[in-house]
Amino acid sequence: MFVSTANGNSVPLNAIADPQLKSTPPEITRYGLRRTVTVVGYNEPGVLASDLNAEVQEKLKSIALPKGYRFSQGGEAEAASRSFSGLGPVVLLAIFGIFGVLVLEFGRFKETAVVAGVIPLGVLGGLIALFLTGNSLSFLALIGFVALVGIEIKNSILLVDFTTQLRKQGMGLREAIEKAGEVRFLPILLTSLTAIGGLMPLALSGSSLYSPLAWVIIGGLVSSTFLSRLVIPAMYLLVIRGEEAEAVEV
Template sequence: MLEQAEPVGAPVTLRLTGNDSALLRNSAENVKNMLAEIEGTKNITDDTYEYTYEFVVNPKGIKTSIFGISNYELQNEISIALRGRESSTFRDNGKEYPIIAESDIDTKAELENLMIKSQATGRKVLLKEIADIELKSQLPVINKYNGELAISVYSDISDGYSSSKIGSELGQMLKDADFPEGIRYEFNGEPEKIRENFGNIAVAAIFAVLSVYLILLIQFKSFLQPLIILMTVPLAIIGSITGLFLFNQKLSFVAMLGMVSLLGIVVNNAIILIDFINSELEEGKTIKKSCIDAVNKRMRPIMLSTWTTIIGLTPLVYSGSALFTPMAIALMSGLLISTVLTMVVIPVIYSIVMERFVN
């Protein structure tokens, strides 16, 4: 059920770490083969780079000094020969286009026969006479994580499949596999990011509940009545989860955001009821009579305000958006069910708690 969190690159991501590049590459290939065996995976790839070949030029210190060629001049001449240099500018209809002069050096032998000119003496000499040239393979990018070499393996998932389930299957396959010593792995895909985000949402929800309680405490000058009002929060959560289940939606990150947003909405109905009950009590009515009158007289405005909100959210439900649809369903169902339950649960709890408190 846990999907649709923040963008993480791929729903299923496995990070491999170690100090042996060859073992890491082999392990990454094995993981890719495992993913290919799991139903529902597609676009399996990793973030490794292919080896590239580079010319490594090591100047012969004595020879370069004899010919009066500095290391800077040597580097500059080689750079111009291999990468080219802007020699002029072509102008056409007010636009400028650089003209790049490039050589056709492709092999080690051609580079060795490159003529290097000394700016001090004006003499020219073959590159191979003043430097040793090697052709070496190197990685253009080396990924690291916590000081170790790292390779991440990615996989998208087909429609109708769960990243959590695929991750569990891969985890079981990794446990059964004979992983090389010194190679470690950890999941870093969608489910892991969701758990991290849910923790942040939980902190935000707790802070929101405490803030609402403090405001109600100041307003009602009572410790018990704000707690009764906050009983609408679990009612809203029950409603949101029920709505997501009925609409076959996952308990996603955006759905959780919708549920947190409900914290400041659903308490309004309870505030109206409790405030009206208090007003009735001040007129000398009993607690039971005050609760019944509050429900009878406040039901219509409460239900009207709820339905206008639900109607306003309806277009988002049928928008087909993976972002807005779960959030709208969580808001609508949580608001509707909590409103209906509030009209029953809150007066009952108020009656029980306040009668016991008075006694």
């Protein structure tokens, strides 16, 4: 191998250098201007990626790296970290938006509080469904809780709004609550069953990504549909009865 000189002649490379063969990476990958080597692994069917990632992180802590080297998470763990970091403001905005719409619809905070009382019932069912199916509280599971709140609120509105309409027509408080529960329970039940039936294929698919979302909504709908039949009328009775008692005293 010859190298051209400034005057146009050529000299052998070994006359001006000491060439040696050394192994080098065929490709240099950079991430954030840093040289990066990516190690890819896949979890076995039935193993949660979050649990596997936690175990891998514990193993990596025992490895002593030279100065200037470090481990960093990628893939699903990195995506989940980025998603969770921006999820809080979105959830708060959704909650305030829902309460704002309810206040505009009913015009008072008391009915709004009764409607929102169904939210803990669904959250409880969603958490139980995740526990029973062995799924973790992933990013999409939290998205499922947000979607579940919207469905629950809609069912609760059907019950509370119809009760209020009956009272405006002159019906007594207890009678209106009982009548609304009888008339509106079947539409609420059918709506929930339809949603559950549509989500079952997704829940039974075994996808570590989308199954938690489906199970959260299914579990929340099951618990809120049946528990709201008892809790919402009781809350409405307590809130409005107190209001009527104050009106009588005045």
